[in-house]
Amino acid sequence: GTAFDKVVVGVAIPHPLISATKPIQILLVQRAAHEKVYPGCYELPGGSVLDSDKTILDAAVREVTEETGLIVSNIVGEFPPLEYSVEKILAAEEGAIPTAIVRSTIQLNFVAQVVPFGSTNAFEVKLNPEEHQNYAWVSKEDLGRYNMTEGMNGVVRDALAWA
Numbered sequence: 001g002t003a004f005d006k007v008v009v010g011v012a013i014p015h016p017l018i019s020a021t022k023p024i025q026i027l028l029v030q031r032a033a034h035e036k037v038y039p040g041c042y043e044l045p046g047g048s049v050l051d052s053d054k055t056i057l058d059a060a061v062r063e064v065t066e067e068t069g070l071i072v073s074n075i076v077g078e079f080p081p082l083e084y085s086v087e088k089i090l091a092a093e094e095g096a097i098p099t100a101i102v103r104s105t106i107q108l109n110f111v112a113q114v115v116p117f118g119s120t121n122a123f124e125v126k127l128n129p130e131e132h133q134n135y136a137w138v139s140k141e142d143l144g145r146y147n148m149t150e151g152m153n154g155v156v157r158d159a160l161a162w163a
Contacts, residue, residue, distance in 0.1 A: 002083075005103040009060040010046035010082070012111045012159035013070065015137045016123050024163045025137040027125065028146060028156065029067060032133045037086070042136070042146040044155060046107065060110050068135070069126030070114040079162045082107040082155050109155060111162055 053059040092098040
């Protein structure tokens with residue numbers, strides 16, 4: 001198999017209050033405007049797998065809580081990963097030519113259910129402002145209204161098809 005420089009997770013969270021008359025919606029979070037990479041783009045909650053995570057699923061659960069405040073009750077499935085490369089320009093000494101390095105990443109994607117809380121059984125999303133500035137519950141029909149990378153658009157379509 002291919003070796004990757006970095007492993008990250010993406011977590012699709014279908015809206016918990018699904019009805020027969022409403023299309024399936026999943027949670028997307030909007031990257032903060034101050035982010036260096038893809039500021040303002042929408043994405044699934046997720047992030048890096050850390051050495052402190054015992055398993056990749058532990059990373060998925062941790063990232064959902066860190067980024068949304070929601071508590072995962074169950075990982076119910078997995079859908080196709082996203083492979084991508086990011087080019088980083090290393091700072092060069094004055095007069096030298098900057099060096100570019102390419103880092104390959106694989107995003108492993110999961111579908112999770114979350115726990116309701118409070119007296120209203122609400123699913124209140126509490127964003128971490130360091131990372132995200134907005135969120136939306138998005139259906140397949142609404143996807144075009146949200147700015148995201150081509151790769152993430154494919155991931156979200158896969159997630160909606162799975163859910």
